[in-house]
Amino acid sequence: MKILITAGGTTEPIDTVRGITNFATGKLGKITAEHFLEAGDDVIFFAGQTALIPKPHKRLTIFRISDTQMLYQMMETWVPKVDAVIHSMAVSDYRPVYMTGIDHFPQSLDLKTLLEYRPEKKENKISSKAPYQVMLLEKTPKIISQVKKWHPKVILVGFKLLSGVSQAHLIDIAQQKGRESRADFIVANDLTQVTKEKHRALILDHKQNIVAQLETKDAIAKEIVRKTHEKSHE
The missing domain is CATH 3.40.50.10300 (CoaB-like)
Known part of the structure; x- marks a missing residue:
C-alpha cells in the first residue's frame, strides 16, 4: 500500500x-x-x-x-x-491576516473595516518598538x-x-x-x-x-x- x-x-x-x-x-x-x-x-x-x-x-x-x-x-x-x-x-485553526501597533488599529471593530484595513508594510520584520500589538486572525x-x-x-x-x-x-x-x-x-x-x-x-x-x-x-x-x-x- x-x-x-x-x-x-x-x-x-x-x-x-x-x-x-x-x-x-x-x-x-x-x-x-x-x-x-x-x-x-x-x-x-x-x-x-x-x-x-x-x-x-x-x-x-x-x-x-x-x-x-x-x-x-x-x-x-x-x-x-x-x-x-x-x-x-x-x-x-487560525492564521494571521495582519499584525499592527494598537495605536494604528481601526477604531471600528466591524468585520468590513477590519478586513479592509491593511497596515503599510515598510519592512519584512514587524517592528518590536510598539508596547502593544494587535493581530487579526482568520480561520484556516x-x-x-x-x-x-x-x-x-x-x-x-x-x-x-x-x-x-x-x-x-x-x-x-x-x-x-x-x-x-x-x-x-x-x-x-x-x-x-x-x-x-x-x-x-x-x-x-x-x-x-x-x-x-x-x-x-x-x-x-x-x-x-x-x-x-x-x-x-x-
Missing part, C-alpha cells in the same frame, strides 16, 4: 521571521510511519518544520511542510495518489474534510485531541469529527493522558464505535497499521 502520513504541526507566518505554531512533535506520526515501513508499505511523510522524522528508507519520501496553505496544496496533489491517509498533524480550512472529496475510496484515519475533558465528551467530539470528515477511523486522545511513557487513546470506526483502547504511542501506531490493512481488504 501507499500511505500518506502527516505529522508535527503547521507554522502560520506573522512576518518573515515570526509565526504561530504549536508544540506537536510528530512523534506518533514518526512511529506510525516506521511500522508501516516494517510492514512493507510505501510511505509519503509530510512533516512540520520541527517535527521528528523517521530514519531514511528506500520506501520513505519526506516533505517538510510550513503552513496550512502549503499542507492543503500538497495534500490536494498527493491524496488521489495514495491508498490511505493518516492525518495526525496538528493543523493551525478544515483539510481533513476535503480528503474524501479528493479521493472518495481512500482509507482515512483522523485524530482528535482535547485536554482535561471527560471520556464521554471526548468520545462525543470524536464521533462528530468522524461524521463530518467521513473518516474510517478517528484516534481520540486527551492531552492530560499523554506523558513521556504513556499515551492513552481510543480508536473509533466509521460507525463511531470504539474498536480499540491503547496505552502507548507504539501500541497506537501498530493498531493504526493493523486497522488500515484490514480495511484495505474489505
Whole structure:
C-alpha cells in the first residue's frame, strides 16, 4: 500500500521571521510511519518544520511542510495518489491576516473595516518598538474534510485531541469529527493522558464505535497499521 502520513504541526507566518505554531512533535506520526515501513508499505511523510522524522528508507519520501496553505496544496496533489491517509498533524485553526501597533488599529471593530484595513508594510520584520500589538486572525480550512472529496475510496484515519475533558465528551467530539470528515477511523486522545511513557487513546470506526483502547504511542501506531490493512481488504 501507499500511505500518506502527516505529522508535527503547521507554522502560520506573522512576518518573515515570526509565526504561530504549536508544540506537536510528530512523534506518533514518526512511529506510525516506521511500522508501516516494517510492514512493507510505501510511505509519503509530510512533516512540520520541527517535527521528528523517521530514519531514511528506500520506501520513505519526506516533505517538510510550513503552513496550512502549503499542507492543503500538497495534500490536494498527493491524496488521489495514495491508498490511505493518516492525518495526525496538528493543523493551525487560525492564521494571521495582519499584525499592527494598537495605536494604528481601526477604531471600528466591524468585520468590513477590519478586513479592509491593511497596515503599510515598510519592512519584512514587524517592528518590536510598539508596547502593544494587535493581530487579526482568520480561520484556516478544515483539510481533513476535503480528503474524501479528493479521493472518495481512500482509507482515512483522523485524530482528535482535547485536554482535561471527560471520556464521554471526548468520545462525543470524536464521533462528530468522524461524521463530518467521513473518516474510517478517528484516534481520540486527551492531552492530560499523554506523558513521556504513556499515551492513552481510543480508536473509533466509521460507525463511531470504539474498536480499540491503547496505552502507548507504539501500541497506537501498530493498531493504526493493523486497522488500515484490514480495511484495505474489505
